[in-house]
Amino acid sequence: MTDNEVQRGLEDVIALESQICFIDGKKGRLLYRGYDIRDLAQYSTFEEVAYLLWNGRLPTADQREALRARLGELRTLPEPVMRIVSEMPQGGNAMDVLRTAVSALGAFTPAETGAASTSVASAERLTAILPAIIGQLHRARQGLPPVAPMTGGSHAAWILHAIRGTPATDLEIRSMDAALILHADHDLNASTFAARVTASTLSDIYSAITSAIGALKGPLHGGANERAMELLEEIGTLDRVEEVVRSKLAHHERIMGFGHRVYKVEDPRATIMREWSRRIGEAKGNLHYYELLRKEEQVVFAEKKLYPNVDLYSGSIYALLDIPKYLFTPIFAASRVSGWTAHVLEEYQDLRLIRPTSRYVGPTDVPYVSIEKRS
Numbered sequence: 320m321t322d323n324e325v326q327r328g329l330e331d332v333i334a335l336e337s338q339i340c341f342i343d344g345k346k347g348r349l350l351y352r353g354y355d356i357r358d359l360a361q362y363s364t365f366e367e368v369a370y371l372l373w374n375g376r377l378p379t380a381d382q383r384e385a386l387r388a389r390l391g392e393l394r395t396l397p398e399p400v401m402r403i404v405s406e407m408p409q410g411g412n413a414m415d416v417l418r419t420a421v422s423a424l425g426a427f428t429p430a431e432t433g434a435a436s437t438s439v440a441s442a443e444r445l446t447a448i449l450p451a452i453i454g455q456l457h458r459a460r461q462g463l464p465p466v467a468p469m470t471g472g473s474h475a476a477w478i479l480h481a482i483r484g485t486p487a488t489d490l491e492i493r494s495m496d497a498a499l500i501l502h503a504d505h506d507l508n509a510s511t512f513a514a515r516v517t518a519s520t521l522s523d524i525y526s527a528i529t530s531a532i533g534a535l536k537g538p539l540h541g542g543a544n545e546r547a548m549e550l551l552e553e554i555g556t557l558d559r560v561e562e563v564v565r566s567k568l569a570h571h572e573r574i575m576g577f578g579h580r581v582y583k584v585e586d587p588r589a590t591i592m593r594e595w596s597r598r599i600g601e602a603k604g605n606l607h608y609y610e611l612l613r614k615e616e617q618v619v620f621a622e623k624k625l626y627p628n629v630d631l632y633s634g635s636i637y638a639l640l641d642i643p644k645y646l647f648t649p650i651f652a653a654s655r656v657s658g659w660t661a662h663v664l665e666e667y668q669d670l671r672l673i674r675p676t677s678r679y680v681g682p683t684d685v686p687y688v689s690i691e692k693r694s
């Protein structure tokens with residue numbers, strides 16, 4: 320890179336050193352703190368993964384149970400935040416509600432602002448509380464009473480309970496757990512970068528996570544899972560996949576859930592999510608989404624040589640878990656908050672204000688014109 324070269328979108332720019340997440344985009348490999356996500360998704364739980372991201376090592380059985388118990392105790396929304404969530408516009412974007420609620424939580428947790436008082440405990444509190452916000456925003460929209468926080472149970476079970484208000488099966492919980500593990504972190508993606516930029520100013524963790532939620536909302540990032548499901552709804556039946564996808568590509572439209580800035584081969588998370596989509600589809604006797612997505616993959620690859628990313632199959636799993644589409648991106652946030660907070664803690668440990676520069680391409684030496692002479 321020469322001094323004057325602009326790296327649009329900061330592509331290939333190494334902005335900092337991190338010990339949290341490694342992506343090999345050419346081989347399709349993803350490691351959290353050195354552990355392959357394929358092993359974590361198969362053998363671990365979300366709690367273990369969150370502990371790993373925050374502390375740098377996997378927990379013992381006792382440490383995992385202690386974390387689970389602590390998370391269980393942190394699931395109650397403060398009353399004023401509950402009110403804010405319930406009174407937000409019903410038809411609006413759920414990520415707006417999540418972003419506003421996290422911002423409000425920061426205002427109601429003044430002791431935790433500032434890097435010096437930020438520890439893993441803040442990360443645990445934020446992680447435990449996000450499902451409560453998501454559950455309450457959904458229940459308020461449905462006109463249903465709030466769900467009392469679960470005192471026991473896993474984070475995956477808590478998310479399903481907070482939204483649906485009914486107990487989930489083991490397979491439902493396991494599929495949600497796998498989805499949470501696979502979404503937990505992904506190096507300096509846009510939302511994590513946004514969190515680190517905010518933390519690098521020595522702002523507080525709630526401000527950093529509020530920034531991250533705003534970045535995740537966009538359809539080129541976390542919002543892609545909802546758009547991927549909208550496309551499935553538009554397609555409707557298997558015989559229409561080819562026609563609809565080809566027509567969109569012919570009109571230079573992006574097919575959500577495909578392509579990735581870093582992966583040049585299949586996103587390893589997509590491989591595992593595809594399998595879970597099939598498993599949960601078989602268990603529910605509904606392989607409709609799975610079959611549409613398999614066909615969509617074939618057409619997109621034939622046309623554009625693009626591979627699926629993590630967002631392609633996640634919606635099919637959530638839909639089969641009876642989660643409405645507008646909550647798909649908030650659920651992504653309920654997982655990624657573990658990674659965001661790990662990065663914020665790392666940023667505080669090795670702080671350097673993130674402040675890139677731009678190449679100015681506007682005019683110079685413009686003569687000043689007084690207001691009465693301007694046309």
Ligand code: ACO
Pocket residue numbers: 328508538539540541543572573574575576577578579580581623625628629630
């Ligand atoms: N559908 C159609 N064409 C695509 C897609 C897609 N999903 N993705 C990339 N392309 C095409 C572009 O049109 C472009 O073609 P061109 O060179 O003929 O103009 C080429 O591939 C390169 O695309 P870029 O946008 O330069 O690639 P970039 O690395 O910036 O994009 C991104 C990565 C934003 C994820 C892109 O692949 C995309 O828009 N995908 C759809 C949105 C999506 O699924 N986002 C989720 C990503 S994973 C996550 O955030 C959790």
